[in-house]
Amino acid sequence: xxxxxxxxxxxxxxxxxxxxxxxxxxxxxxxxxxxxxxxxxxxxxxxxxxxxxxxxxxxxxxxxxxxxxxxxxxxxxxxxxxxxxxxxxxxxxxxxxxxxxxxxxxxxxxxxxxxxxxxxxxxxxx
Amino acid sequence: xxxxxxxxxxxxxxxxxxxxxxxxxxxxxxxxxxxxxxxxxxxxxxxxxxxxxxxxxxxxxxxxxxxxxxxxxxxxxxxxxxxxxxxxxxxxxxxxxxxxxxxxxxxxxxxxxxxxxxxxxxxxxx
Numbered sequence: 072x073x074x075x076x077x078x079x080x081x082x083x084x085x086x087x088x089x090x091x092x093x094x095x096x097x098x099x100x101x102x103x104x105x106x107x108x109x110x111x112x113x114x115x116x117x118x119x120x121x122x123x124x125x126x127x128x129x130x131x132x133x134x135x136x137x138x139x140x141x142x143x144x145x146x147x148x149x150x151x152x153x154x155x156x157x158x159x160x161x162x163x164x165x166x167x168x169x170x171x172x173x174x175x176x177x178x179x180x181x182x183x184x185x186x187x188x189x190x191x192x193x194x195x196x197x
Numbered sequence: 198x199x200x201x202x203x204x205x206x207x208x209x210x211x212x213x214x215x216x217x218x219x220x221x222x223x224x225x226x227x228x229x230x231x232x233x234x235x236x237x238x239x240x241x242x243x244x245x246x247x248x249x250x251x252x253x254x255x256x257x258x259x260x261x262x263x264x265x266x267x268x269x270x271x272x273x274x275x276x277x278x279x280x281x282x283x284x285x286x287x288x289x290x291x292x293x294x295x296x297x298x299x300x301x302x303x304x305x306x307x308x309x310x311x312x313x314x315x316x317x318x319x320x321x322x323x
Contacts, residue, residue, distance in 0.1 A: 072271075072272070072273055072274065072277050073270075073271065073272040074269070074271040074272070075269035075270055076266045076268050076269030076270055076271060077268060077269070078268060078269070078271075078281075078282070078287075079266075079271065079279050079280060079281060079282060079285075080271075080279070081271045081272075081273045081277050081278070081279045082277060082278050082279065083276060083277050084276045084277070084278070085276055101254070101278065101280050102252075102280065103232075103252045103253075103254045103280050103301075104252050104283075104302070106229075106232065106300075108254070108278070108280075125230055126228075126229045126230050128227070128229045128234070130256075140202045140204040140205075142202050142203060142204060143200070143201035143202030143203070143204070144199075144200070144201055144202055145199065145202060145204075145205065145206075145207045146198065146199040146207075147198055147207045148198065150209060150210045150211055150258070151198050151207050151208060151209050151210070152208050152210070152227065152234070153205055153206070153207045154205060154227050154228065154229050154234075155204075155205060156204070156205060157230075159204055159205075161204075174229060174232075174300065175229075176230070
């Protein structure tokens with residue numbers, strides 16, 4: 072990573088991850104128009120939820136991410152991604168620690184329309 | 198990568214890249230609402246261009262990507278990304294081969310508003 076411009080700053084995923092110890096709350100690392108790139112460290116089970124208004128992209132950096140759907144699951148490792156269509160109920164699960172990128176519109180909550188105690192504060196940058 | 202659901206299909210970047218020999222033309226691998234994820238294999242110099250209507254995200258998978266701006270440059274390796282703001286002239290360059298992801302709205306041309314012989318056919322899926 073190197074930069075001699077004021078136009079924009081390169082972002083290193085490992086460097087951003089090194090600043091996060093906590094599991095689950097996503098942190099924003101970049102914006103693309105009204106979309107955000109978020110980095111997140113997870114382990115264990117999340118809750119069933121959906122996002123009525125938007126698709127959601129997952130890119131795995133480390134570990135094996137499983138996403139359960141009502142009709143089955145996907146499992147992805149580093150160098151793999153999936154787009155969960157809007158309105159589709161899903162439940163992320165990580166048997167071991169997983170680090171990943173989320174790409175979704177600004178304002179998207181981690182628990183979608185479900186709410187509850189697992190809902191993370193939105194729009195936290197790192 | 199594993200899936201037992203019809204809801205959505207995981208995408209493996211290396212697998213998609215293995216289907217591309219040609220340098221420069223981006224291929225769409227996924228859509229997130231009206232945004233597209235494209236993979237591209239590049240080497241050498243591109244042309245100066247900008248995208249008047251949109252920011253553009255680059256995520257490097259392999260190699261070292263340099264993006265020149267009128268006031269300097271950034272250089273990024275695997276596990277790094279940058280968002281080039283809309284309207285900012287830039288010129289990608291790869292001394293050796295680079296593979297990367299582009300994330301941008303559907304309809305974004307690789308040469309932006311510049312046109313010319315380096316303009317790739319848009320919306321080609323792989």
